[in-house]
Amino acid sequence: MRxxxxxxxxxxxxxxxxxxxxxxxxxxxxxxxxxxxxxxLTAAVVKxxxxxxGLDRPWYVQYGxxxxxxxxGDFGTSLKYTGxxxxxxxxSALPVSATVGALAYALALAVGIPVGVMAAFRQNSTxxxxxxxxxxxxxxxxxxVLGPLLVxxxxxxxxxxxxxxxxxxxxxxxxxxxxxxxxxxxxxxxxTRAGMLEVLRSNYVRTARAKGLSDREVLWRHALRxxxxxxxxxxxxxxxxxxxxxxxxxxxxxxxxxxxxxINANLNRDEPxxxxxxxxxxxxxxVFNLAVDVAYGVIDPRVRY
Amino acid sequence: MASSTRACGTDVIDAVPPAxxxxxxxxxxxxxxxxxxxxxxxxxxxxxxxxxxxxVASLVGPGIIHATTGFTYDFIPSDRALIRxxxxxxxxxxxxxxxxxxxxxxxxxxxxxxxLIGGRISLMVGVISTLVSLIIGIAYGAAAGYAGGxxxxxMMRIVDVLYAIPYMMVVIVLLAFFGGRTPLGQLVLLFVALxxxxxxDMARIVRGQVLSLKTQEFVLAARAVGASPVAIxxxxxxxxxxxxxxVYATLTVPTVMLLEAFxxxxxxxxxxxxxxxxxxxxxxxxxxxxxxWQLIGPGATMAITLFSLNFVGDGLRVALxxxxxxx
Numbered sequence: 059m060r061x062x063x064x065x066x067x068x069x070x071x072x073x074x075x076x077x078x079x080x081x082x083x084x085x086x087x088x089x090x091x092x093x094x095x096x097x098x099l100t101a102a103v104v105k106x107x108x109x110x111x112g113l114d115r116p117w118y119v120q121y122g123x124x125x126x127x128x129x130x131g132d133f134g135t136s137l138k139y140t141g142x143x144x145x146x147x148x149x150s151a152l153p154v155s156a157t158v159g160a161l162a163y164a165l166a167l168a169v170g171i172p173v174g175v176m177a178a179f180r181q182n183s184t185x186x187x188x189x190x191x192x193x194x195x196x197x198x199x200x201x202x203v204l205g206p207l208l209v210x211x212x213x214x215x216x217x218x219x220x221x222x223x224x225x226x227x228x229x230x231x232x233x234x235x236x237x238x239x240x241x242x243x244x245x246x247x248x249x250t251r252a253g254m255l256e257v258l259r260s261n262y263v264r265t266a267r268a269k270g271l272s273d274r275e276v277l278w279r280h281a282l283r284x285x286x287x288x289x290x291x292x293x294x295x296x297x298x299x300x301x302x303x304x305x306x307x308x309x310x311x312x313x314x315x316x317x318x319x320x321i322n323a324n325l326n327r328d329e330p331x332x333x334x335x336x337x338x339x340x341x342x343x344x345v346f347n348l349a350v351d352v353a354y355g356v357i358d359p360r361v362r363y
Numbered sequence: 364m365a366s367s368t369r370a371c372g373t374d375v376i377d378a379v380p381p382a383x384x385x386x387x388x389x390x391x392x393x394x395x396x397x398x399x400x401x402x403x404x405x406x407x408x409x410x411x412x413x414x415x416x417x418x419v420a421s422l423v424g425p426g427i428i429h430a431t432t433g434f435t436y437d438f439i440p441s442d443r444a445l446i447r448x449x450x451x452x453x454x455x456x457x458x459x460x461x462x463x464x465x466x467x468x469x470x471x472x473x474x475x476x477x478x479l480i481g482g483r484i485s486l487m488v489g490v491i492s493t494l495v496s497l498i499i500g501i502a503y504g505a506a507a508g509y510a511g512g513x514x515x516x517x518m519m520r521i522v523d524v525l526y527a528i529p530y531m532m533v534v535i536v537l538l539a540f541f542g543g544r545t546p547l548g549q550l551v552l553l554f555v556a557l558x559x560x561x562x563x564d565m566a567r568i569v570r571g572q573v574l575s576l577k578t579q580e581f582v583l584a585a586r587a588v589g590a591s592p593v594a595i596x597x598x599x600x601x602x603x604x605x606x607x608x609x610v611y612a613t614l615t616v617p618t619v620m621l622l623e624a625f626x627x628x629x630x631x632x633x634x635x636x637x638x639x640x641x642x643x644x645x646x647x648x649x650x651x652x653x654x655x656w657q658l659i660g661p662g663a664t665m666a667i668t669l670f671s672l673n674f675v676g677d678g679l680r681v682a683l684x685x686x687x688x689x690x
Contacts, residue, residue: 084540087540195670200624200641202624202628202644214651305531309629321535327539344527
């Protein structure tokens with residue numbers, strides 16, 4: 059087990075290297091740069107700026123410096139947000155994204171799992187059909203449609219909830235969290251139902267039933283553990299994605315999270331910030347996937363490392 | 364799709380000896396069986412009909428509207444009263460008419476035409492990107508599965524590695540830095556980027572299928588009569604993987620369309636004056652409080668289409684899944 063974790067952590071290093079290099083290469087191959095914006099700068103200003111940020115050096119020097127920065131975990135200063143280090147931006151944006159993402163996923167689990175379990179236990183009942191149709195709606199309505207509609211109803215028509223902005227842990231979070239969790243709720247309900255259906259047909263559940271256990275006991279003692287495995291493996295990438303910022307929801311609700319910064323960095327061609335966010339993102343995806351694989355082994359005794 | 368591939372996909376999966384494949388009693392083939400069960404699934408059929416209606420409307424609708432009312436996707440009326448007409452009944456002077464079933468946008472353009480034209484683009488992105496992912500995924504998966512052993516292991520390890528890349532990030536960087544030159548170039552970039560992102564699952568599915576198929580007698584027979592490896596893969600193995608591939612491809616279309624909509628929403632996808640459902644929704648959000656129909660028209664159209672596509676995919680999966688067969 060420890061060797062497995064260690065090996066997987068070691069894989070993170072070349073992976074991050076590949077992702078960061080790919081991103082850097084894309085940025086460098088593209089025509090234009092940070093200074094070719096709307097406002098033309100004088101040649102002298104451009105020259106000074108290029109010297110300041112080391113952009114006048116040959117590409118391999120810049121590439122090497124970028125890699126060195128990444129290894130040290132210090133991504134330099136943002137080109138756009140003058141004077142702010144990329145690390146400071148990451149540190150300010152991550153709590154926003156992580157709060158919204160974690161709450162949204164918790165909500166999705168809290169609703170999705172019970173719905174999926176009930177649908178599986180009452181397969182082909184009205185409840186099953188209705189909840190699965192609802193889940194299909196959740197998958198099909200894009201969150202950039204769902205979010206503004208919720209704002210329209212709850213903020214602009216009934217004036218119940220604030221429509222946007224980051225105010226820390228407050229009612230401002232309700233609409234973005236609900237918007238974000240919709241899709242995941244639907245996925246989790248479907249995954250839970252599928253997983254439970256398979257487990258409910260399995261021999262060990264039949265044995266448990268044959269012993270005379272009630273539905274509830276079968277569920278809690280036997281079925282849930284196996285039936286939730288698909289949800290567990292879905293959770294790794296999903297959580298990594300949610301916590302490190304979801305571009306669309308953060309844009310709709312004007313949240314200063316990682317996703318929002320990432321889009322702005324791209325539009326501004328703010329190279330250090332892009333590299334910083336991409337590196338951070340790929341490391342967290344790998345770590346979350348690892349966590350899921352470990353959890354898998356704990357839950358399912360059939361899994362061996 | 365089913366009817367064109369039926370001939371090559373049937374006999375082996377059902378394990379009917381080829382010699383007795385054409386008995387006087389019509390044997391039920393996988394695809395015939397699947398079609399029958401798909402048609403019995405009311406939700407899937409409804410979905411199929413809705414998708415067909417949206418497709419046909421997108422293709423011929425703009426022409427009809429242009430012929431009858433003169434609206435096109437970039438027609439801006441000089442008549443100020445037309446601007447921001449509310450759907451569905453408002454005529455130029457506020458009277459009741461069906462001039463703008465979805466209303467008009469902030470420039471006074473008819474939203475219905477824009478939604479239909481946007482539908483062309485959204486559907487095209489969905490289909491072409493899925494085809495791109497199909498081609499890459501089938502070629503890669505079939506090659507890995509047929510080669511087997513060390514090559515297979517390396518190729519699948521590469522897929523594992525690619526899985527861990529934050530794709531949306533790379534696509535966003537790609538589109539932000541290389542896009543925006545010409546509307547057409549942007550579209551091609553979208554096709555390639557989205558297709559390149561979504562082939563991994565396809566490769567895994569095809570590889571798994573090929574791995575289990577290649578040990579069967581019909582492959583041995585093909586090899587015995589001197590078929591080359593390429594011929595065996597292309598003529599014998601790939602056609603037999605079509606069941607799961609069709610199901611997965613059907614479910615890839617709405618996924619890709621959703622991705623395209625996200626990108627267009629962020630201003631990185633389809634460029635003006637062209638529009639897709641995503642970019643139309645993004646435009647609509649700007650004036651949400653005052654003109655909500657500008658979001659509702661494209662948003663609802665998109666949601667209904669994706670909903671239908673998902674139901675078709677789900678129906679196909681149930682219809683083609685041998686485990687679901689009873690009797």
